[in-house]
Amino acid sequence: MSMESFHDEVVKNMEGEMGWHITGVMDSPAFTYSTGLTQYSLPEFIVSGLPMETSAYFINQIGSEMKDGKRLEVGKKYFKYTASGLPIVFVEVSKEVMEEKMTVTGFHFQDGFKALQLVWCDTDGKFPWEEGFEEKFIEHQQILGKFGN
Numbered sequence: 001m002s003m004e005s006f007h008d009e010v011v012k013n014m015e016g017e018m019g020w021h022i023t024g025v026m027d028s029p030a031f032t033y034s035t036g037l038t039q040y041s042l043p044e045f046i047v048s049g050l051p052m053e054t055s056a057y058f059i060n061q062i063g064s065e066m067k068d069g070k071r072l073e074v075g076k077k078y079f080k081y082t083a084s085g086l087p088i089v090f091v092e093v094s095k096e097v098m099e100e101k102m103t104v105t106g107f108h109f110q111d112g113f114k115a116l117q118l119v120w121c122d123t124d125g126k127f128p129w130e131e132g133f134e135e136k137f138i139e140h141q142q143i144l145g146k147f148g149n
Contacts, residue, residue, distance in 0.1 A: 024052035049141035
């Protein structure tokens with residue numbers, strides 16, 4: 001697919017029923033992010049270290065709720081989004097990280113955008129910045145912004 005065709009697909013998705021596009025990047029660790037929530041004055045989302053399908057589910061669920069008026073707090077634990085009932089939190093993503101990782105979003109919103117990273121916990125409900133976080137997960141999730149206390 002050419003870059004022009006790809007960007008046409010992004011625009012088509014942004015104008016479609018959902019209102020945004022999901023991009024998956026097979027890096028190490030892999031990450032997935034949104035393009036289009038900015039047009040609703042909402043932050044874009046990025047998820048690191050989960051399969052694209054899982055990340056897209058989170059982005060679509062949370063994006064839909066925000067489009068309907070729900071607001072999120074950075075650093076607050078949310079329990080309702082995972083089948084296991086384990087929490088997720090959101091951290092603000094720095095401008096430098098957005099420019100480096102979220103290139104499609106940057107291309108479509110050249111005047112700037114905001115982004116939040118969905119951070120997932122380990123099987124004991126601990127986050128990467130908390131003592132006791134399971135070391136086997138450290139390499140799977142890159143933290144892209146401000147977190148913790």
